[in-house]
Amino acid sequence: MKWGVVTFPGSCDDRDAVHVLRHDLGHEAVALWHKDADLHGVDCVVLPGGFSYGDYLRCGAIARFSPVMRAITEFAAQGGYVLGICNGFQVLCEAGLLPGALVRNRSLRFVCRPVHLRVESVANPFTQLAVPGDVWSIPVKHGEGCYVADAHTLDQLERDGSILLRYCRSDGTRDRHGDVAAADYNPNGSLRDIAGIMNATRNVFGLMPHPEHAADRELGSCELPRCSADGLKIFQSIADWVAETRERASAGSLR
Amino acid sequence: MDAATHRPDVTLQTAREHGLTDEEYDRLCTRLGRTPTWEELGVATVMWSEHCSYKSSRVHLRRLPTEGERVLQGPGENAGAISIGDGLAVVFKIESHNHPSYIEPYQGAATGVGGILRDVFTMGARPIASLNSLRFGSFDHPKTRYLLGGVVAGIGGYGNSIGVATVGGDVYFDPGYDRNCLVNAFTLGVVEESRLMLARASGVGNPVILIGSRTGRDGIHGASLLASAEFDATSEEKRPTVQVGDPFTEKLLLEATLEIQARDLAVAVQDLGAAGLTSSSVEMASRGGLGIELDLDRVPLRESGMTAYEIMLSESQERMLVVAPPGNVAAIEEICRRWDLEAAVVARLTADGVYRVRHRGVEVIAVPVDLLADPPALTRPIAEPAEGAGGPEFTVDDIAEPRDYQQAFRTLVASPNLCSRRWIWQQYDHYVGAGTVVHPGADAAVVQIVGTESKIAMTVDCNSRFVALDPYVGASIAVCEAARNLIATGAVPLGVSDCLNFGSPERAEVMWQFQQAVNGIRDACLAFHIPVVSGNVSFYNETEGVAIPPTPTIAMVGLVRTPEPITPWFKSPGDAIFLLGRSRDELAGSEFAAVVHGKTHGSPPWVDFDAERQLHQVILRAGEKGILASAHDVSDGGLALAVAEACCSVPTGVPPLGARIRLDEGMRPDAWLFAESQARMLVSVKREHGGALRDIATEAGVPIALVGEVGASMLEFDDLIAIPVGELRALWEGALEQWLEKK
Numbered sequence: 001m002k003w004g005v006v007t008f009p010g011s012c013d014d015r016d017a018v019h020v021l022r023h024d025l026g027h028e029a030v031a032l033w034h035k036d037a038d039l040h041g042v043d044c045v046v047l048p049g050g051f052s053y054g055d056y057l058r059c060g061a062i063a064r065f066s067p068v069m070r071a072i073t074e075f076a077a078q079g080g081y082v083l084g085i086c087n088g089f090q091v092l093c094e095a096g097l098l099p100g101a102l103v104r105n106r107s108l109r110f111v112c113r114p115v116h117l118r119v120e121s122v123a124n125p126f127t128q129l130a131v132p133g134d135v136w137s138i139p140v141k142h143g144e145g146c147y148v149a150d151a152h153t154l155d156q157l158e159r160d161g162s163i164l165l166r167y168c169r170s171d172g173t174r175d176r177h178g179d180v181a182a183a184d185y186n187p188n189g190s191l192r193d194i195a196g197i198m199n200a201t202r203n204v205f206g207l208m209p210h211p212e213h214a215a216d217r218e219l220g221s222c223e224l225p226r227c228s229a230d231g232l233k234i235f236q237s238i239a240d241w242v243a244e245t246r247e248r249a250s251a252g253s254l255r
Numbered sequence: 256m257d258a259a260t261h262r263p264d265v266t267l268q269t270a271r272e273h274g275l276t277d278e279e280y281d282r283l284c285t286r287l288g289r290t291p292t293w294e295e296l297g298v299a300t301v302m303w304s305e306h307c308s309y310k311s312s313r314v315h316l317r318r319l320p321t322e323g324e325r326v327l328q329g330p331g332e333n334a335g336a337i338s339i340g341d342g343l344a345v346v347f348k349i350e351s352h353n354h355p356s357y358i359e360p361y362q363g364a365a366t367g368v369g370g371i372l373r374d375v376f377t378m379g380a381r382p383i384a385s386l387n388s389l390r391f392g393s394f395d396h397p398k399t400r401y402l403l404g405g406v407v408a409g410i411g412g413y414g415n416s417i418g419v420a421t422v423g424g425d426v427y428f429d430p431g432y433d434r435n436c437l438v439n440a441f442t443l444g445v446v447e448e449s450r451l452m453l454a455r456a457s458g459v460g461n462p463v464i465l466i467g468s469r470t471g472r473d474g475i476h477g478a479s480l481l482a483s484a485e486f487d488a489t490s491e492e493k494r495p496t497v498q499v500g501d502p503f504t505e506k507l508l509l510e511a512t513l514e515i516q517a518r519d520l521a522v523a524v525q526d527l528g529a530a531g532l533t534s535s536s537v538e539m540a541s542r543g544g545l546g547i548e549l550d551l552d553r554v555p556l557r558e559s560g561m562t563a564y565e566i567m568l569s570e571s572q573e574r575m576l577v578v579a580p581p582g583n584v585a586a587i588e589e590i591c592r593r594w595d596l597e598a599a600v601v602a603r604l605t606a607d608g609v610y611r612v613r614h615r616g617v618e619v620i621a622v623p624v625d626l627l628a629d630p631p632a633l634t635r636p637i638a639e640p641a642e643g644a645g646g647p648e649f650t651v652d653d654i655a656e657p658r659d660y661q662q663a664f665r666t667l668v669a670s671p672n673l674c675s676r677r678w679i680w681q682q683y684d685h686y687v688g689a690g691t692v693v694h695p696g697a698d699a700a701v702v703q704i705v706g707t708e709s710k711i712a713m714t715v716d717c718n719s720r721f722v723a724l725d726p727y728v729g730a731s732i733a734v735c736e737a738a739r740n741l742i743a744t745g746a747v748p749l750g751v752s753d754c755l756n757f758g759s760p761e762r763a764e765v766m767w768q769f770q771q772a773v774n775g776i777r778d779a780c781l782a783f784h785i786p787v788v789s790g791n792v793s794f795y796n797e798t799e800g801v802a803i804p805p806t807p808t809i810a811m812v813g814l815v816r817t818p819e820p821i822t823p824w825f826k827s828p829g830d831a832i833f834l835l836g837r838s839r840d841e842l843a844g845s846e847f848a849a850v851v852h853g854k855t856h857g858s859p860p861w862v863d864f865d866a867e868r869q870l871h872q873v874i875l876r877a878g879e880k881g882i883l884a885s886a887h888d889v890s891d892g893g894l895a896l897a898v899a900e901a902c903c904s905v906p907t908g909v910p911p912l913g914a915r916i917r918l919d920e921g922m923r924p925d926a927w928l929f930a931e932s933q934a935r936m937l938v939s940v941k942r943e944h945g946g947a948l949r950d951i952a953t954e955a956g957v958p959i960a961l962v963g964e965v966g967a968s969m970l971e972f973d974d975l976i977a978i979p980v981g982e983l984r985a986l987w988e989g990a991l992e993q994w995l996e997k998k
Binding site: 113170216 | 411412415416417418501502503504506507593594595680681682683684685686687688689705906907908
């Protein structure tokens with residue numbers, strides 16, 4: 001399994017993502033420079049958190065024009081796997097690889113805290129290690145994480161099972177008051193409590209929470225009784241799916 | 256005559272307008288043997304300003320202990336460096352950005368963060384954690400909310416963007432800061448010992464490269480006019496002296512600088528801070544004992560028509576100076592290009608010890624480097640206040656017990672200085688870097704150096720009310736408290752960086768406070784064997800003759816020794832709660848006396864360095880045995896607040912635990928609950944470990960008392976106070992936001 005983690009000017013969590021992939025998963029992880037259109041044969045591209053291009057114009061608006069993004073768009077069109085975290089999610093929406101947009105948090109303030117997420121759907125490369133209804137704990141840290149899209153798009157996402165993660169309470173419950181999200185468990189006001197979505201062809205996943213910051217049980221002991229390693233499940237899901245797909249392909253080619 | 260060559264004549268009057276004293280101007284003329292040029296006047300003024308030269312503080316700072324076997328670099332460089340073993344060093348410093356933050360809170364705070372980050376990575380250390388220490392006026396003052404909101408947004412806006420975790424700090428509100436807020440920013444970075452980079456120019460003929468942002472007109476005279484003078488009615492006009500920060504460029508600059516150093520391309524690196532190009536080039540040349548020749552035509556500019564004066568004094572942010580052998584220039588330029596940064600050779604090192612600057616074919620400055628870098632230290636007059644700093648004595652007999660303890664307790668828990676700061680630190684990214692082990696909200700933050708087992712603890716402390724009452728004692732208490740906060744996480748203190756915030760040094764009573772505070776820091780640091788490796792002095796924190804309370808902020812760094820870091824909150828119902836240390840009925844200077852009785856006079860609590868050291872031994876020994884479920888320093892608000900915090904400071908999403916506490920019958924209840932006696936720690940242990948803890952305490956000579964047990968859903972102090980712990984937590988955590996929204 002080979003991962004590529006993109007570094008845009010201003011990316012902050014790229015190093016953390018590489019560290020988790022190498023140290024906690026034991027996989028090969030290479031850095032992908034934004035000016036370089038070569039993806040070095042990776043199986044999955046990670047677009048990390050941070051403030052690419054200083055969030056100038058809009059978050060992710062400039063990153064999507066970089067040479068590496070052109071290569072990634074092509075890669076995704078061919079079925080390559082792409083994981084966009086926080087700023088990475090913003091870049092994917094700006095690039096049109098995912099529908100909708102991320103706008104300023106309802107509170108108008110940057111928020112950094114662990115949140116609870118309900119896993120809605122598992123028949124996909126990104127959450128297959130979970131069971132529907134599982135509640136994960138992963139930190140968010142963003143000022144522009146409020147997911148919005150028109151009602152038609154939102155309904156389509158629901159129908160397609162493309163909403164993979166929603167903000168929820170520790171017991172997995174949510175309020176069902178139309179599109180106005182409750183503040184206590186939803187940190188940014190995202191419509192329908194959406195925290196992470198994938199595309200229609202099920203190979204591109206964007207989420208606002210940071211799985212790379214919930215991947216090591218030893219860290220973060222002040223924020224959670226025993227730090228959650230729920231984030232690791234996302235990376236492991238992808239790795240397992242890639243391995244299974246490769247097995248199926250080689251099994252197929254033997255016939 | 257076009258703007259770029261505007262060079263007025265220099266007279267004594269011009270010098271006075273710049274802020275030079277007559278003696279200083281005379282010294283300049285005598286040493287040069289002529290009238291200085293306009294540009295020479297400009298650079299001499301900033302270099303001799305209080306902010307850059309430390310002329311009023313140097314004679315006192317000399318008394319601070321700065322040596323120790325782990326010290327790799329003490330004061331005098333961009334930051335201090337301490338060895339932590341395994342070939343690694345931590346590099347850290349705390350710095351003030353007070354005056355700019357009062358004028359323009361967002362940018363003032365943001366550029367304060369930017370400046371201290373550069374001080375750390377200029378030495379080759381990747382920053383991994385930041386703290387900040389803030390002081391604002393009372394919530395009744397119309398500007399406080401505006402300043403708090405702006406400063407917090409600025410710290411977050413800059414710190415989050417650059418990707419360095421902001422893991423802690425402290426905030427206090429006091430009317431003494433109504434017209435002078437304080438913003439002290441701290442950063443710590445990590446570097447291999449052998450790769451620690453100093454800013455000592457070397458190699459005659461070596462080129463000096465300016466990298467980073469282009470130079471504009473922002474911040475000119477920020478050092479001399481803003482940081483070295485008090486505020487008055489015209490202070491708003493000083494807004495152009497506040498610098499404007501760009502964290503995105505700083506992030507690129509950080510990566511480029513570290514890459515240049517990692518590839519061994521540079522001989523010396525120095526960041527540009529106060530007084531911009533002038534101070535950094537002068538300081539670097541001075542440390543290396545060399546001269547330097549600058550050509551301002553080579554400086555990349557952001558605006559047209561800039562004069563030599565403006566280029567020399569601009570405080571445009573996100574710039575560094577790199578000295579390198581000529582053969583490395585191309586490689587350095589290539590790195591900068593890749594990171595989309597400017598790079599230009601703007602100077603050359605010379606052997607004659609002269610600071611020369613050329614602009615448009617004219618030599619505008621030619622002065623000896625040491626004349627600029629080494630102004631004479633001043634021995635300012637000192638006068639102890641006649642009636643004693645603390646005013647009339649204040650004892651428990653001067654007040655009546657509260658009629659309603661419950662109400663007094665609730666008031667304190669929700670008061671501005673004691674309530675939870677969660678509203679603030681949830682605006683800071685404390686996860687980036689994947690190393691944070693103990694997040695904001697504990698006694699100290701703990702960050703693990705990724706790839707190692709080393710866990711670094713850090714805290715910042717100063718109770719300025721105690722310092723105002725008795726500067727010597729109060730300053731030593733700041734050191735004691737910082738040490739206790741590190742010990743409470745299981746860490747051994749390694750080093751201090753101090754940020755000394757005071758009023759005008761031209762006033763003898765302020766200099767007395769300064770002298771006493773330095774002595775207090777000295778004695779405490781000597782007692783604990785903790786060297787001061789870096790620091791900062793900020794004078795002139797006063798407006799129209801009214802100074803801030805003396806605020807010698809202590810940042811302290813330690814290394815966790817216990818197998819796991821210890822945290823302050825109770826862990827399990829049934830655990831036994833012990834109080835270590837001796838309680839006295841000393842309420843003077845306490846939050847209780849101030850908030851409930853409106854009394855802020857008297858003597859600060861008794862300090863006993865031996866008692867502190869003995870307490871350290873107990874916590875570390877018990878921690879190493881793994882028997883401490885929790886440990887929490889007892890400080891502001893006294894024991895009652897320490898218990899409340901131990902109940903409520905649980906991590907997000909974890910239910911708080913209650914407790915039942917039995918008061919000591921030998922003391923008046925309000926004294927026992929709210930006195931801020933020093934050298935005390937609130938700990939909890941599993942019942943079966945109580946005996947072992949008692950043995951350790953007795954052996955070390957530390958008083959120990961079983962004061963209660965961790966309960967289920969209520970916090971109770973005998974029958975005086977009973978509150979459901981969920982309600983307590985909501986009260987404590989919601990108070991700051993309520994204060995901010997109050998009309």
